[in-house]
Amino acid sequence: MLFFxxxxxxxxxxxxxxxSVDLALSLAARGVAARVxxxxxxxxxxxxxVSGDAAALCLNxxxxxxxxxxxxxxxxxxxxxxxxxxxxxxxxxxxQEYTVAGQRWAVVHTIADSPQLDYVDYYGGTDEVRKRxxxxxxxxxxxxxxxxxxxxxxxxxxxxxxxxxxxEHFFEPVAHQAPRGGMVLLPHFGGKQMIFPAMAxxxxxxxxxxxxxxxxxxxxxxxxxxxxxxxAAVAQMSLPRVYVFSHHSNLTQTVETNALxxxxxxxxxxxxxxxxxxxxxxxxWAARTGxxxxxxxxxxxxxxxxxxxLPLPKRTPASVLAFLDDDxxxxxxxxxxxxxxxxxxxxxxxxxxxxxxxxxxxPLPTASNEQGGSVQFISTAAQWTAALASHQVYVSVADFPAxxxxxxxxxxxxxxxxxxxxxxxxxxxxxxGENGAIVPAANTQQFATEIKTLLGHKKSLNTAQKxxxxxxxxxxxxxxxxxxxxxxxxxxxxxxx
Numbered sequence: 001m002l003f004f005x006x007x008x009x010x011x012x013x014x015x016x017x018x019x020s021v022d023l024a025l026s027l028a029a030r031g032v033a034a035r036v037x038x039x040x041x042x043x044x045x046x047x048x049x050v051s052g053d054a055a056a057l058c059l060n061x062x063x064x065x066x067x068x069x070x071x072x073x074x075x076x077x078x079x080x081x082x083x084x085x086x087x088x089x090x091x092x093x094x095x096q097e098y099t100v101a102g103q104r105w106a107v108v109h110t111i112a113d114s115p116q117l118d119y120v121d122y123y124g125g126t127d128e129v130r131k132r133x134x135x136x137x138x139x140x141x142x143x144x145x146x147x148x149x150x151x152x153x154x155x156x157x158x159x160x161x162x163x164x165x166x167x168e169h170f171f172e173p174v175a176h177q178a179p180r181g182g183m184v185l186l187p188h189f190g191g192k193q194m195i196f197p198a199m200a201x202x203x204x205x206x207x208x209x210x211x212x213x214x215x216x217x218x219x220x221x222x223x224x225x226x227x228x229x230x231x232a233a234v235a236q237m238s239l240p241r242v243y244v245f246s247h248h249s250n251l252t253q254t255v256e257t258n259a260l261x262x263x264x265x266x267x268x269x270x271x272x273x274x275x276x277x278x279x280x281x282x283x284x285w286a287a288r289t290g291x292x293x294x295x296x297x298x299x300x301x302x303x304x305x306x307x308x309x310l311p312l313p314k315r316t317p318a319s320v321l322a323f324l325d326d327d328x329x330x331x332x333x334x335x336x337x338x339x340x341x342x343x344x345x346x347x348x349x350x351x352x353x354x355x356x357x358x359x360x361x362x363p364l365p366t367a368s369n370e371q372g373g374s375v376q377f378i379s380t381a382a383q384w385t386a387a388l389a390s391h392q393v394y395v396s397v398a399d400f401p402a403x404x405x406x407x408x409x410x411x412x413x414x415x416x417x418x419x420x421x422x423x424x425x426x427x428x429x430x431x432x433g434e435n436g437a438i439v440p441a442a443n444t445q446q447f448a449t450e451i452k453t454l455l456g457h458k459k460s461l462n463t464a465q466k467x468x469x470x471x472x473x474x475x476x477x478x479x480x481x482x483x484x485x486x487x488x489x490x491x492x493x494x495x496x497x
Contacts, residue, residue, distance in 0.1 A: 204236025
């Protein structure tokens with residue numbers, strides 16, 4: 001059984017958790033059991049919406065952490081000071097101190113003769129309380145106070161029952177230091193009281209318990225997101241088969257330095273292995289180190305054609321398609337318009353179509369017809385699908401292009417020309433001399449020349465289409481699922497040995 005564990009980052013569209021949910025559903029349809037464990041490590045983040053069939057496959061560990069605390073009824077209580085009851089100030093408190101390696105981490109203030117806690121002090125030094133958390137009668141965190149070294153409250157954060165910050169109060173514009181560590185109490189977890197000086201350790205314990213609970217037989221295979229928060233939690237687990245999935249952008253962003261290779265080598269030494277999303281990256285790693293990476297991908301939400309694609313030479317002549325994600329500084333649009341200005345001087349009636357989906361609710365400029373060519377803007381998914389089937393060349397001006405858009409272009413047989421200073425980000429999608437070219441980002445003239453070469457030669461277009469279609473086969477859902485089925489099968493084989 002496969003388990004995917006990651007931190008939720010729903011503010012972006014191409015993240016580990018949403019893709020894991022999609023993958024788990026696809027695997028379930030093919031008889032491969034999979035679950036998604038989400039950390040929700042940052043309580044101020046919105047949750048990734050999960051509903052329908054996906055809800056049964058997902059488990060939010062922060063929710064489980066809260067559930068454990070409430071089930072034990074060691075309820076944390078925020079005193080009702082606002083009622084003006086003077087007796088409330090005279091409650092006899094019992095205290096319990098927690099230390100780690102001789103360092104006092106926290107003191108829990110408990111109402112005498114009661115299972116309820118009143119508040120928790122966190123220490124940044126031996127005698128310095130740096131943070132104080134109050135809780136309401138239901139056990140929910142209600143107020144966090146940050147204190148300076150003199151013990152004065154510098155900042156307060158008020159929380160609602162969902163763990164969302166609703167009010168922030170600064171007493172002075174003075175920077176405060178966060179406490180050295182938090183503390184998580186699981187009073188009767190696993191039949192015994194457990195105290196964790198860090199949130200990651202608690203979440204790791206819960207993740208392991210979830211795996212054991214849902215997978216009693218055989219060797220479970222854990223696939224962890226390659227982020228510090230997730231790896232810190234996974235480090236607390238004692239499962240034998242834990243793989244780390246290294247995101248494509250992480251693997252290519254620092255490929256010019258040794259930092260990437262050192263990082264991946266560390267992952268190899270700490271976990272069962274590293275999974276990468278592309279064979280080219282695995283080949284590069286093997287050539288450098290002699291080690292083998294597992295290759296598997298997540299569904300990229302790419303668009304694959306539902307019927308046979310039209311040969312490139314028979315499509316709209318001199319047609320160039322581009323995608324622009326959020327472009328607040330306008331640098332991407334400027335690069336494309338500079339390219340168009342250069343192209344129209346040598347390519348008769350060149351047509352440039354720019355897809356900007358984030359502007360779907362914003363009026364877009366109408367098609368611009370200039371001497372020697374035209375520019376049009378599209379913003380809907382239907383327009384994008386139609387453009388993929390009717391254009392000849394796909395161009396990219398992003399340092400790290402959206403994989404889904406690249407794969408969509410390949411699946412429709414387009415030639416691809418990318419202008420970037422990070423060639424590793426596009427090498428999985430472009431075979432120079434076969435289906436396109438990679439050029440330096442600032443070299444507009446070379447960019448235009450490569451496009452002109454493709455547009456002007458029927459043979460080049462035919463070769464490009466053949467290569468692009470072949471590359472796209474490695475990204476189909478069947479190809480992706482078969483890779484994960486192989487990983488799951490390897491886990492079962494290990495468990496039977």
